[in-house]
Amino acid sequence: MRRLFALAIICGLAALPAARAEDAPSPEALKAAQELSALVSGDTVNQMSAAMTAQIWPNIENSLSAKIDAATLAELRAEFEKSVAAFANETMQSSPAVYARNFTVQELREIVAFYKTPTGAKALHTMPKVVGEVMAQMGPRAQAFQQELNAKLIAILEKHGYKN
Numbered sequence: 408m409r410r411l412f413a414l415a416i417i418c419g420l421a422a423l424p425a426a427r428a429e430d431a432p433s434p435e436a437l438k439a440a441q442e443l444s445a446l447v448s449g450d451t452v453n454q455m456s457a458a459m460t461a462q463i464w465p466n467i468e469n470s471l472s473a474k475i476d477a478a479t480l481a482e483l484r485a486e487f488e489k490s491v492a493a494f495a496n497e498t499m500q501s502s503p504a505v506y507a508r509n510f511t512v513q514e515l516r517e518i519v520a521f522y523k524t525p526t527g528a529k530a531l532h533t534m535p536k537v538v539g540e541v542m543a544q545m546g547p548r549a550q551a552f553q554q555e556l557n558a559k560l561i562a563i564l565e566k567h568g569y570k571n
Contacts, residue, residue: 435512439519443506446522448502458535460491461539463487
């Protein structure tokens with residue numbers, strides 16, 4: 408049952424509904440969101456890819472390095488980095504529509520204006536690093552959190568008569 412909860416959480420997140428047609432942004436909002444996305448995407452994608460690689464690759468390398476030669480490991484890393492970058496770029500392609508659904512045209516213009524200031528430019532460059540550091544701190548805690556959450560959910564089920 409414990410694994411069931413982990414699977415249910417993952418499936419539940421994956422099954423979040425996509426945007427409905429009536430949520431489609433206006434052309435004006437989409438245009439402003441595309442401008443924002445263009446500002447955000449460049450350095451952010453590179454930093455996201457580097458952060459994901461730094462966080463995930465060491466585990467892969469540790470599990471494989473004793474079993475395969477250095478050339479194969481290098482080829483695997485190159486493919487990993489290329490795939491992560493492609494994934495990040497693909498993910499960012501949907502960002503204008505997301506921005507446009509969550510911000511008004513005026514808000515989008517204000518955000519773009521902010522990102523064109525020195526502080527905004529620094530935020531664009533620095534925030535992916537900050538988020539990467541925060542995510543890296545979450546990684547070691549994730550398994551313990553999952554176990555704690557599973558225990559709490561199982562306790563509630565058992566309280567209501569559902570047994571493992």
